Amino acid sequence: MRILYLIYDYIVSNVKSVWDVFSHTFTKADTVEYPDEMPYLAPRFRGRIVLTRDPDGKERCVACNLCAVSCPTDCISLQKAEDETGRWYPEFFRINFSRCVYCGLCEEACPTYSIQLTPDFEMAEYNRQNMVYEKEHLLINGTGKYPNYSFYNVSGKAVSGRKKGEGVNEAPPVDVKSLLP
Amino acid sequence: MANIEIDGKHYEVKEGENLLEAILGLGLDLPYFCWHPAMGSVGSCRQCAIKVYQDENDTRGKILMGCMTPAKDGMRIGLEEEQVSDFRDHCIEVTMANHPHDCPVCEEGGECHLQDVTIMSEHTTRRYRGKKKTYENQYLGPCINHEMNRCITCYRCVRFYKDYAGGKDLAAMASRENTYFGRHEDGCLESIFSGNLVEVCPTGVFTDKTLARSYNRKWDLQTAPSICQGCSLGCNIAPAERQGKIKRITNRYHGEINGYFICDKGRFAYDHINSDLRLRDCFVENEKTSYDEALQHTVKLIGEAGSCIGFGSEKASMEENLLLKALVGSKNFCSGMPAAREQQLKEVLNIYKNARTELISLKALEACDCILVLGEDLMASAPRMALSVRQATRNLSFELADQTRIPRWQDEAVRTLAQNERSPLIMATVSGSELDEIASEKIHAAPAQLTAFGFAVAASLEGKTCLPEIAETLAGELTEKAKSVAAQLRTAKKPLIIGGCSLNSLALIQACGQIATALSRARSNGTVFKTPVSFVLPEVNSLGLALLLDDHTLKLEEAVQKGSEKAAIFLRADIYKHLPFEVAEKMFSSISSGISFSELPNRTADKCKINFPAASFVEQEGTVVNNEGRAQRYFEVYAQANPSIKEGWRNLLNIAKGIQGSLAQAKPLAELACFDDVSHFVRNSAPVFSTWDQVAPDSKFRIAGMKIPRQPHRYSGRTSLQANIKVAENKAPEDSDSPLGFTMEGAPTQRPPALNALTWSPGWNSNEAINKFQDEIGGHLRGGDPGVLLLREKQGEDLQFSFTKAQSAELVAVSQSRLFDSCELTVLSAALVQRADIRVAMLGEATAHKLGIQDGDLINIKVGKDGISLPALIDRSVPENLVSIPNDIHTQNELSAALLPAPCQIVRAVS
């Protein structure tokens, strides 16, 4: 038994491997001639990170810090600020891509669909300092993968253009002066 | 003790305590909202459901509210049984039905008790599809934000604000499920304890507006244990920093002092640390220099002068004051306080140390059932103490509850039972105080009369008739009142005398001492009765500085005089505050070799040749001694990047190192290298400091070889925050002077209370996690409440004080304490400055009438050569022939409060 096994292990499997390699000479290659040719990358590919906008064009990120706290390499930092109408936004938003491992946890944590990973991996730099992206480098002019969601529509908070009770599935504000049942 | 069984395991708990408290006390988890450890139970939220079985034979059991059920021996309890955990799950589901979807933009997020309880109750999926209720918000002032949608109607806010803290302007409004928690109209919350709503409210309805200006989550804030610098009580706080800025201050539980609550000054007065006005560079003769250069000049200056006068400060730590004293020698040391204040503090120490007195903590104060306050407006001079006094007056209601066998924690029932019955509180002050409303007796009189009143009480306690000169000073009615107060003090279970320095009167402190002696005599039979006393002192480290005073200590004016011949070091001291303006000007014109250490510009620093910027209390470690003689340490919250700003103690050691050749007494100091050395130096300097090592663990302290991290374990952005400046991360700053580290790595648990500022436990992200750190709910911190009592057990003797009649004057100016005053803590706080009252001179009706002054008139009050112009406020509570003026820092040429009380003249300024 053991003898048979050894024969298989040392002889047959080696011959089989050589045959497999040889036979691949005649199949179509999976690799492409990058950079002359671009490979297909699925939309859910985890590459360069962007910050997206609401359908109405407003910055989606509400500076909740959930991406930053979920990031295993701690490479996201931001500071919350607030406009006069109570809308939160990041005063700065920084990703140190030289640390990012493109795990996508930030995207998963984001409650507003703001932060998204994109099918772009061409980020190499000669100078590591250039791997630090600020908000102006991250913010794009569209909604990315999630076209219809707007956090403030469902949040219940009053912000510009949306008073209390005007959001999705909200009752008008309670009349505190009424004693009627 | 009661033996109970929880899910098959046996435990011992206190008989009669409520089961929620018992369960949390055992370290188990049970969700809750409406119960609060300091406020008891009302059973309104239904979240703390448990299964209770009558006895061995009971197989069905009943679902009961843990917080409303007293523990009985032999009880069997189901905590994790399916039926109750389902009940709690459904309960939170209903509670959450209307809750908005705004955690990402909620300042409470990440430290929210509602989030924690939702997860603890295992509610994960929302099924309710109906419309959500919404509410309009209110403007509640510069400190507190309001987002009413988030309310879960637990009623904690009003129970704290109205019932516990005596606030008037927050209430539950509207009816049935529309209940609204807010004010009758938009406006600033008036209570000086309003900031506690942030921590009391389990949701994000009330949040810290000052934090929201530049918000960070709890997990991103670096903290270290600290001590409030707002008054002499030494409440424990946790200042929190990110990116070199203090972002907020929260309460840090201390079982003997602040417990769960601090006042608004402690919470919101921190902008002075971040202020642009802070001094950041060293100056030599108005030339900007490096630290080393300034140090060289300093050494040269002192070397040339041959000796140096040192001015200490009540605001500086023990270490700084002591090192300064050692550096200059006791004959050249001055406390930096006016002579009168020095005398008062010495007398306070005398009464604490030598009389038959018992020093009591705020916690012990709450057990006193008859309190006499002599001359202190506690709401202004010691706010947290005022809150404790308020609780102490409830002792009668607890007695009534005991008689009717209602558990003390049945909050609503106890309050309904007692109605307005309160234990006696005698408020003897110059003018009205907010505590008057709960006082059984209010007395408003001039300081001289208050003193006489105190001596009259003492005389009556000893069964004597009071001396004729006392009777003469007292109005007839007060003599009678003194007798009844004495009777109450004699029969109370635990009486308490509160005095202080606010009125700047030595005689008044002596009156307290005399009452303490008399009461001790009257109540001692067989065993010696030690009278509980507590004095409110001017500043955070007043008592500590008083401990350093000796016979050689220079009087202020003497020291300034001498300083003109020699070099002089001013340690965080603005001497101008304490002297008549002309005197100060004259003296300072001759001081040519002044060296100042100050955080902010002030008039004394202006006059100095060499200026060093001083580190604030969050940028260095130090120890302060509170009004009860408790030495407590504060630690560096963040590493100061500016090389010119060094710890106060290090500055002094550096000077000592430079000067050791020419100044003999500097030699021993030059050998001290680190903060531990300094601590040992303090310990060995006097017997009173023999227990100094126990104040906090030294820098070598480790837990399993690890330091204690200042950052929470999920501190984010470590590799990105500074990446815009330099992408390669810098090494974290090292701290060789304390057992704390500037990173998130280190001992996760078992931190000793003196070193822990982070109230967090797995599953408990809000400050409610504190129950995991206490030996019993609402009790001491496990491992002992931080700090060391320096003035401990002593025998005590019959100290006698005598009454001297004050000179009578036509019109007397007295000082008035204000909480939100015009000193930097308030003025530089963008929020509190909006809440500061305008400065007014308060007069009684009769006096105003006599002088022809109307409400709002601008009047000029003159004491000697100094004067001040203030609008008049006519207040009925102010006694005749008295004008009460604010005691805060005075600018240019204004009257210094250190001169009060003093005869004065008033003229109406022509408008």
Ligand code: SF4
């Ligand atoms: S992809 Fe992963 S490593 Fe990169 S920023 Fe997001 S969470 Fe951090």
Ligand code: SF4
């Ligand atoms: S999780 Fe999303 S919304 Fe929140 S800070 Fe990150 S990008 Fe902004």
Ligand code: SF4
């Ligand atoms: S505002 Fe907060 S404390 Fe008050 S009832 Fe609502 S949830 Fe409770």
Ligand code: SF4
């Ligand atoms: S009572 Fe005094 S020590 Fe306590 S928080 Fe207020 S100001 Fe600070």
Ligand code: FES
């Ligand atoms: S905590 Fe027990 S009912 Fe609310």
